[in-house]
Amino acid sequence: MYALPVGIRAVRVDGTRFLINGEPFYFKGFGKHEDTAVRGKAHDDAFMVHDFALLEWLGANSFRTSHYPYAEEVLDHADRRGIVVIDETAAVGLNMALAGGVFGTQGYVTFSEDTINTATREVHRQAIEELIARDKNHPCVVLWSIANEPESDTPASRAYFEPLAAEARRLDPSRPVGFANVMLSPVETDVCSDLFDVLMLNRYYGWYRQPGDIAGAERALEADLRAWAEKHAKPIIMTEYGADTVAGLHSATPALWTEEYQTELLEMSHRVFDRVDAVVGEQIWNFADFATAMGSWRVDGNKKGIFTRGRRPKSAAQHLRRRWGGRRRGARS
Numbered sequence: 001m002y003a004l005p006v007g008i009r010a011v012r013v014d015g016t017r018f019l020i021n022g023e024p025f026y027f028k029g030f031g032k033h034e035d036t037a038v039r040g041k042a043h044d045d046a047f048m049v050h051d052f053a054l055l056e057w058l059g060a061n062s063f064r065t066s067h068y069p070y071a072e073e074v075l076d077h078a079d080r081r082g083i084v085v086i087d088e089t090a091a092v093g094l095n096m097a098l099a100g101g102v103f104g105t106q107g108y109v110t111f112s113e114d115t116i117n118t119a120t121r122e123v124h125r126q127a128i129e130e131l132i133a134r135d136k137n138h139p140c141v142v143l144w145s146i147a148n149e150p151e152s153d154t155p156a157s158r159a160y161f162e163p164l165a166a167e168a169r170r171l172d173p174s175r176p177v178g179f180a181n182v183m184l185s186p187v188e189t190d191v192c193s194d195l196f197d198v199l200m201l202n203r204y205y206g207w208y209r210q211p212g213d214i215a216g217a218e219r220a221l222e223a224d225l226r227a228w229a230e231k232h233a234k235p236i237i238m239t240e241y242g243a244d245t246v247a248g249l250h251s252a253t254p255a256l257w258t259e260e261y262q263t264e265l266l267e268m269s270h271r272v273f274d275r276v277d278a279v280v281g282e283q284i285w286n287f288a289d290f291a292t293a294m295g296s297w298r299v300d301g302n303k304k305g306i307f308t309r310g311r312r313p314k315s316a317a318q319h320l321r322r323r324w325g326g327r328r329r330g331a332r333s
Contacts, residue, residue, distance in 0.1 A: 007139030027281025029062035035290040043071035059324030067092035078140035094150035111156035149182035152192035202240035229278035237281035244303040259315040
């Protein structure tokens with residue numbers, strides 16, 4: 001025999017509100033990665049405890065397990081610390097347009113017998129089943145994310161995701177279901193979001209779109225969010241936004257890659273979120289810098305972290321502490 005700690009938490013969606021135990025909840029946090037220097041892409045107990053301490057230092061209350069299920073120890077610790085989790089499957093990359101959008105047309109379609117097909121969907125269904133079976137007793141888990149940035153603007157994508165969304169609800173009727181929508185499937189062309197309970201949006205205005213143009217990015221972001229809110233009337237969680245930032249790089253006026261620009265972009269994004277009532281959460285990409293495959297468009301990994309890979313805070317951390325009500329060093333709960 002063994003003891004299994006459990007917790008009781010009621011979660012539901014009411015219009016554009018996300019309710020936990022009957023009270024409106026606002027997500028403040030990050031997309032993360034299980035990544036540290038030396039150990040690499042793997043779970044690390046010491047860094048886990050340190051990361052949770054940094055979440056509390058900032059005043060964050062949540063994170064997404066981007067883009068795969070994390071070690072069970074992470075959810076155990078989130079239960080103990082009262083941190084809310086969006087639990088995600090490893091379904092990332094179901095979108096042939098992503099590479100094409102950066103490097104030019106690659107000539108493949110996403111959903112076909114030769115690419116992502118019925119066999120893929122069955123494996124995807126099994127992954128959803130296994131995730132829910134493993135994590136359903138964790139009170140920290142309030143939302144299932146069944147994919148990150150898939151194609152969602154074609155009839156084939158709807159045919160693929162409709163049975164998966166239904167299966168997730170059948171397996172766990174007590175939690176909402178969502179997926180993280182990519183900018184390449186905007187509200188005008190998306191055909192899948194009505195299948196889900198919550199809108200999870202990954203948007204990079206001011207970085208991949210309107211780079212360096214904070215004023216233009218602010219107008220575009222607000223127009224985008226208002227369009228989603230008007231069409232779907234569901235809670236919106238910003239599951240990715242941010243800018244690559246080299247720690248220690250500064251400029252008298254905010255310029256791309258500087259700590260000043262990262263802070264200004266976040267401040268702009270937060271002004272917009274505060275003006276759109278349907279927005280119920282903000283999760284920055286990323287908690288910390290992380291390693292990526294070598295390539296010509298990244299230098300030493302992804303630098304969108306609020307912390308360096310070694311967990312040193314960049315300037316934007318102070319903005320977040322002011323916004324999220326971070327605990328002062330030595331303060332009691």
